[in-house]
Amino acid sequence: MTRGVAAYTFRLLLRSPGRSLALIGGLSLGVALVVSILFFVESSSKQLTQTAIAPVPIDMVGHATVPTISQRQVVGAFRRQPGIQAVEVMDAVDFTTAARPGGAQKTPAGKLVAVDPSFFQSFDVLKVSSGAFDPNGALVTEATATRLGVKPGDTIAVSIPALAAPYQVKVTGIVDASRAQMLFLSTDPSKQGEYQVVTDMVVMDRSLFNRALRTALLGAASAQPAPNATGGAPVVDQQQLIRIDRTALPGSPAAAQTRVKTLARSLERQFTGQIKITNNLGDALGSAKGDALTAKILFIFLGLPGVALAVFLARYAGELYGEAQRREIGLLRARGASSRQVLGIAGLAAGVLGVAGAAVGLGAGTLVTVLARGNNALASASAGTFIGMVPWALAAGLLMAVASSFMPAWNAARQNVIDERRRIKRVERAPFWKRAWLDVGALLAAGVVLFLLNLSGGFKPAGGEGQTLSFSFYLFLAPLLLWIGLTLLLQRLLVKVIPLFARSAAGASSGFGQVAARSMGWRANRLTSAISVVALTLSFGVSLALFTSTYNAQKRMDAHYAVGSDVRVTPALGLAQPAGLRQRLLVPGATGVTAVMRDGSAVVGSERHVVYGINAAKFGSISYLPDSFLVGESATTMLSNLRATPNGVLISRDLANTFSILVGDPVLVRLSTGGGAYKDVRLKAVGIFKQFPTSSQDSDLVMNRAFMAQARGTTAADFYLVRADGTQAGATRVANEIKPLFGSTAPAQVQDLTATLATDQSTLTSLNLSGLGSTERIFTLVIAFAGFGIFLLSAIAERAKEFSTMRAIGAAPSQLRRLLAIEGGSIMVFGLLLSVPVGFIIARVLVTLLTSIFSLPVSGVSVSLSPLLILFAVSAGGLLVALVLTAQALPRLSLGTTLREE
Amino acid sequence: MATRADEMTPPPDAQAGRAVLAATGLRKRYGRGDGAVDALRGVDLEIRGGEIVAVMGPSGCGKTTLLHVLGGIEPADAGEISIDGTVVSRDERRLAGLHRRTVTFVFQGFGLIPSLSARENVEFPLVAAGVPAGERHRSSLAALADVGLVEWQHHLPEEMSGGQRQRVAIARALVPNPRLILADEPTGNLDVATGEEVLDLLITSARRRRCALVMVTHDPDAGARADRILSLRDGVLVNHTEDLT
Known part of the structure; x- marks a missing residue:
């Protein structure tokens, strides 16, 4: 039984190759868009990870919580840990002041730090700007040198509370410590994440520190124990500065954070109660994690209309063969197949088409990604990236196949029964959405969501520098509802407007212009579909172009504001x-x-x-x-x-x-x-x-x-x-x-x-949306081209008899081409004209999302003409090519066969 | 093998007229290999000006194919067609041009363009021929007047009865003042009474305009009103009957 259904399904798919290919084409278009967006999300995640960790000079800092710990042992254990690239030891001691012996100038409180010479190679936080790092002397920061007026060769006296007398040391060089703030990250839980700004520093070799100071300082520490057993800072802050292998980090901030957290925990576990790790990298990735999620949702959301249009297109293409499908189902029912069997066949066919669409879409999406963003777009993609795409592509393909292939078959199967029941009286009813005024409802709901979000402050930026943005997902509801509402409203209005327009055009023209105008008025429903596909596809491109240009303008404005x-x-x-x-x-x-x-x-x-x-x-x-x-x-x-x-x-x-x-x-x-x-x-x-x-x-x-x-x-x-x-x-x-x-x-x-663009703002503002823009521009063109082409081909197929009659009663093929060109041109012009306001309205709501990302409120849509003109020029070119290609089908009409079909 | 029977005495108009259309050795095959069907197997015929000719025969004998080939809708695989003495069958463009001026059609299913009103449907051949708007308007109204449908000129085909639609189709066939009208089962989709009315109208209009009419029909009564009957069997003309008028 099951085998019979399967065999029949495959025969059915092969018997109607045009329908199968049309559906696979439409489905693969949608899957390709999903895959391209996923590639963009993947690379954006990597970009977010890189942006988040780039400013972190020291990945992790281990703090000894007991003064007696063996630094040598700790460093040895840490260096053996997989994923660790470098570990350096640093001892830090607070000093109250530094001065030239006998001099009047003094520095404020600062830090005396001791490092090994290898520290300068391992970390880029201290740079010797003059002199040299000498085991018998110390470097001072530029601020200290300027304040005290010292140069290499001079001696300074450093006052450390634990020592009876100031420690005198020779200055051997000047060090630039402008990137060294993270050396002194506060360990106070109440000030977590805050840096301890230190401008005056004395940097000395650890061998000298060990010889001259360590014993005295540790002795003082044991004489004056810390205020509490665990939280008090020892006199000598013994640190291990850790650099991990960043190249081995996963691209996603969340996965990267999990990896570094696990690493930090495993380091701490080796010296339980003795070492506390400050995970700078983990903190930075934590802020990027939320942004990555927001970016993911935002990008997928931005691509949704394109996916919906691809589904519509697949369904539309499938409908070209709808009559054949209905006949097929009728035949099956007549031969005694049950509804269940018919639906089983339809379901299996949808599954096969969905899998095929997913496979083709996966390849096409990869190709579009390379075309839109160059070979580098996939440079960082691993085999895992591609494997990770497969379930998404399959899910998208199957879902779209259900919408475009199974549902119409299900409707047809149902219709078959209903037709039998209503053989005598056929009732033509408007679609449900029209009767229920879903278009107006969706638009009102979008307005309500926007209003409520404004009231509740949903658009106010909740994050600051280095913090995760709190992003209300209800924000996405408004543009989604708006898009649905506008799509349906467009259908409702066009069906009314096209006949009016056609009537006026017919009145104002004669000859074939008049014939074309009458035909357009007559086919208002079909024309509405075609104009909607072209207008919505282009409006998708327009809204994305406007969104991207507003994002870029806002990014610059924010940076100008901050600087x-x-x-x-x-x-x-x-x-x-x-x-x-x-x-x-x-x-x-x-x-x-x-x-x-x-x-x-x-x-x-x-x-x-x-x-x-x-x-x-x-x-x-x-x-x-x-x-x-x-x-x-x-x-x-x-x-x-x-x-x-x-x-x-x-x-x-x-x-x-x-x-x-x-x-x-x-x-x-x-x-x-x-x-x-x-x-x-x-x-x-x-x-x-x-x-x-x-x-x-x-x-x-x-x-x-x-x-x-x-x-x-x-x-x-x-x-x-x-x-x-x-x-x-x-x-x-x-x-x-x-x-x-x-x-x-x-x-x-x-x-x-x-x-400023790179560091001062949320990582979300550092993204480059041009890749997304160019990817979706390609899809705009392909969907508009395919949609328009399919409409024209279906127009020729549906009107084969009409065109054949016209030929028979005297119209030349060139005159029929002109007729098609007038209708196609009207679709193009209507589509292009409507796409601007629709795209603008959608973009206006989309940019409200940006308010959550940027410091400054988004005052409006920033219009950048060149991407829009390119979009229109390329789309118009694509539509013209579709028109020319489909018009070639006219002379191939088989007049004799068509005219016999009475 | 095609046979060419002796022609019957044509009506005065036809006697006076030269051959509007002549065909020799027309062959047409559909399909390939074992499934191929020879629809026309060497048909020779001549239609004279003003002549009313009925093409009769059983279903599938090639009547419609003959009409399509004569009207340039389908090309013949072999044979020659001349219009007013000019061989046109080897040059599709020429065929189309001459047909447009000389030969018009009436279809069983009316073949009206659903989006155009009755008058616009009638005007269509003139639009295709590039006739100026004023002249188109006058001619189409005159043609509609001939078939008694002036008051229906603004109606769409879907608003008209079958008989009215076929009358519009006849007006459309008459409007370019053709030399020959090819009608494929013109009453096939109509009830008997309406069919007779339409047939009357078609024949009367053709005679009044001295226009030849070739009609494919199954109806012996319709055939009886023709000047000649061409009987077709398996793609071959088997008999030319006498003038029945």
């Missing part, structure tokens, strides 16, 4: 700035420089707030201050008001709301003047802002720099904003020109757009 301009230069804290620094920053490529003061300890009311001092005359031309950042005034007016009012101040909206401050109100601010002293100033509110460039978090008040400098008694700027040409490349060029200006004498942080 303040194209480049920000922050001189090291507490160091005297070189004279004429502002002028020197005007390197080639820089178009303007402005200095900014910052007081992070100012007090308004009883709360601490951040006050910025800017040069209002220049700030507007150097920084990026769009009018949308400000409340009620343009940027030009607000900055002009500030300039005209020496004690004027711009206030953040939050602060203005908190203290009920209106423009014109006086504002009393206590500015810090250093050493815990404050100076009271009476300012006047001249404007309110929502955001202010230079900081994504803490701009509370912005005042005139000159007034601020006078009040605080210092003219030293906290940072400088440098304007280049606004592009990422321009900013990098200018930053690269600036960096050498400082050398090792006056360290500064030079932050440009590229660096």
Whole structure:
């Protein structure tokens, strides 16, 4: 019995090769899209992993919790652990101050660290900028050298609380420790994840440390035990700095995190209670894990309409042979097959088609990925990647086969019975969605979801730097419902509009134009399907193009907002700035420089707030201050008001709301003047802002720099904003020109757009969506091309008799081609025209998702014309090719056979 | 082997007219190998101007094939067709061009274009021939008037009865002023009374316009109204009957 069904099914599939191939083609298109998106998700996951771990200089740090532990034993055990690439030992001791013997200058508290010479090869966190690392001396950081005015060969005295007298050591070199913050990650549970910023460091060889200090320090430690048995830090912080083999990490952040966590646990287990591992890499991957999940859902969601269109296309293609299928089912029933057997055959056929579609789609998806993103797209894909795709491709193929092949057969089988029952009276009913007004319902539901999400703050960014974004999955409901609603509404409206249009066109034309117009009005239903496929496919491309361009624009805007301009230069804290620094920053490529003061300890009311001092005359031309950042005034007016009012101040909206401050109100601010002293100033509110460039978090008040400098008694700027040409490349060029200006004498942080895009924001914003864009552009073209071609072929097949009659009564083949061209051209034009508003509406809702990702609210869709024009040009070209190819079928019509079929 | 019977005395118009269409040695085969069917096996015939000819024979004898081959719908595998003395069967373009001006069709299933109104259906051959709009309009209305359907000119085929549809098809066949109308079972889809009306209309219109008419029919009464009957058996013309009018 089962064998009979199977044999019949295979014969059925082979007997109608056109139908089988059409269905496999449609299914493979959908599977290929799924596979391409999965490849993109896979590479994005890898990119997220790399972005997350790139800034981590030290993967793991082992902290000895007991002073007597054998570092040699620990290092030996750790180095033998598979997956570990390097282990270095570091001993760190807090010092209260360092000074030149007999000198007046002293450093603030700092760290004395002892490492082996191999440390410098294993880790890139300390760089000897002058002199050398000598076993008989010590390196000092650039900040310490500048503060104390020491150079290699000088001697310094380091005061360590546990020692009776300052320890004197010869300076053998200067070390750049700007990347060394992670050496001193806080071990305090309440400050987990925070760095301990240390600018003054003395770095010495461990052999010297062991000889000169270890015994004395450990002796002091045993004399003064830690405050509690487990949590207190020993006097000598004995660390093992661990570098793992990052190349062996899985691409997915979640899997990579699991791997490094397991590794950290296995390291700790070897010295239970003696070593505590700080897993820097695990923490970084933890933040990327959530982003990767969000990215996965986002990308799959972005591709869903394409998959739905492919399913529709497969079904549409299958329907070309629908009559044959219905006849087949009728014959089966007439021969006594039960419904169950008929459905068994249909189910098995769908299964075979689904598997075949999955196999072809897997290959096609791989091919499209290579075509869209180049050979490198698969460079990192392993055999496991491909094997991992198989279940997804199979699931997609089978699901789509059920929708496109099994369901119509099921309907046909059911219809067969219903037809028998209603032989006398056939009832033509509108489809369920039309009767139930599902289109309007879906659109209303989308609106409600958007409204509720706005009310509940679903669009507000919940994550900060290095944190996982809290992303409401309800966000995806709105665009999904919108897409469904628009698709159905389009069908409802087109069916009404096409006959009206056709009537007007027929009235305004004559000859074949009129014939074509009448035909279009007559076939409004079919035309609606074709126009919908073309319009929705192109709108899918349009919405993705707009989404990508908005994402890129938002990414740049966010970076500009965080940096303040194209480049920000922050001189090291507490160091005297070189004279004429502002002028020197005007390197080639820089178009303007402005200095900014910052007081992070100012007090308004009883709360601490951040006050910025800017040069209002220049700030507007150097920084990026769009009018949308400000409340009620343009940027030009607000900055002009500030300039005209020496004690004027711009206030953040939050602060203005908190203290009920209106423009014109006086504002009393206590500015810090250093050493815990404050100076009271009476300012006047001249404007309110929502955001202010230079900081994504803490701009509370912005005042005139000159007034601020006078009040605080210092003219030293906290940072400088440098304007280049606004592009990422321009900013990098200018930053690269600036960096050498400082050398090792006056360290500064030079932050440009590229660096900010890579580090300062959520890893989600670091993704390159162009790969997704080009992949889905190919699918847009293929689906539109196939959909259009299938419509035209079906139009020819359905109207074979009509076309044959036309030929018989005098129409030449070229005239029939013209007729087809007019109808096809109308579909193209309608499709292209409709795709713009539909794509724009979908893109508008899609970009609300971006609000959760970026610091700045997304003000609207950013239209980049060139990708849209390329999309339209390529699609129009593809549609024309489809038209020309299908028109070739017209002369091949067998007039005699067709006209006999009365 | 085809036989060519002696021609009967044609009606005055036909006697006066030259041969509109002449065919010699027409052969047509469908399929290949063992399953191949010879639909026409060397048919010779001549249709004169204004002549009404009925083609009769059992089902599957090749009547429709003959009509299709004569009308240029299907090419003959062998043989020659001339229209007004010009051999056209070897040149498809020429055949199409001449047919468009000379030969029109009436089908059993009417062959109306469902999206076009009655008048637009009638106009279609003129549209294809590039006739200016004004002239098309006048001619189509005149043709519709001939078949008594002017008031139905704006109706779609689906809004009309079978008889009305066939009358529209007749008007469409008449509108280019053809020399020959080929009608394939013109009353096959109609009831007896309507069929007679339509046949009357077709024959009367053809005679009035001095246009030859070749109609395939199973109906002996219809055949009885023709000037000549061509009997076809297994792709061969077996007998030319006398003028029955």
